[in-house]
Amino acid sequence: KNQVEQSPQSLIILEGKNCTLQCNYTVSPFxxxxxxxQDTGRGPVSLTIMTFSENTKSxxxxxxxxxxxxxQSSLHITASQLSDSASYICVVSxxxxxxxxxxxxxxxxxxxxS
Amino acid sequence: EAQVTQNPRYLITVTGKKLxxxxxxxxxxxxxxxxxxxxxxxxxxxxxxxxxEVTDKGDVPEGYKVSRKEKRNxxxxxxxxxxxxxxxxxxxxxxxxSPYEQYFGPGTRLTVT
Numbered sequence: 001k002n003q004v005e006q007s008p009q010s011l012i013i014l015e016g017k018n019c020t021l022q023c024n025y026t027v028s029p030f031x032x033x034x035x036x037x038q039d040t041g042r043g044p045v046s047l048t049i050m051t052f053s054e055n056t057k058s059x060x061x062x063x064x065x066x067x068x069x070x071x072q073s074s075l076h077i078t079a080s081q082l083s084d085s086a087s088y089i090c091v092v093s094x095x096x097x098x099x100x101x102x103x104x105x106x107x108x109x110x111x112x113x114s
Numbered sequence: 115e116a117q118v119t120q121n122p123r124y125l126i127t128v129t130g131k132k133l134x135x136x137x138x139x140x141x142x143x144x145x146x147x148x149x150x151x152x153x154x155x156x157x158x159x160x161x162x163x164x165x166x167e168v169t170d171k172g173d174v175p176e177g178y179k180v181s182r183k184e185k186r187n188x189x190x191x192x193x194x195x196x197x198x199x200x201x202x203x204x205x206x207x208x209x210x211x212s213p214y215e216q217y218f219g220p221g222t223r224l225t226v227t
Contacts, residue, residue, distance in 0.1 A: 032213040105156055
């Protein structure tokens, strides 16, 4: 069964600190992996999209890694800011004869405190 | 401004009263999709559309209908809403199937009593 598991479920860190969020998946056949940021009450916004051949991708203070062999991804946030407080969602795309199927993780809720 | 719009943003209704949530995008995207988001479950796909007049079921289509008569619009129809359809709904669009970035609307919070 295609699944995406994220950890931790929630995380509280101090402003200025770094943190790393984890995503493990069993989706097959793999097409690509995305990280989204979702502010409370708003729609998700894309941070990165990585295909099979990419193992690192950055977007400002956000750096995503992908290990397609172990089926793991991480999202590293550097020098956190209060505005980083949000839910971070890992989404894996599986190829099928009908097109690509997106499988969503439940998300990690990050709270950055001053 | 490139965007996905949804209306209404908030809706409280009663069981069995038909309703429609509209979704419109101004980016000429071919792919559109509806999701519902419930606490602890993440986003689950209800229906998607690869292009005009082409729609297909997602993971949780029961109790919902959609139509895609024009490229820009993708309404979600609840013929007879029930309390278990109380949720936060998101519409999304992208230029194609994958690996294109999906653009999400602001969400519609629906309560069915």
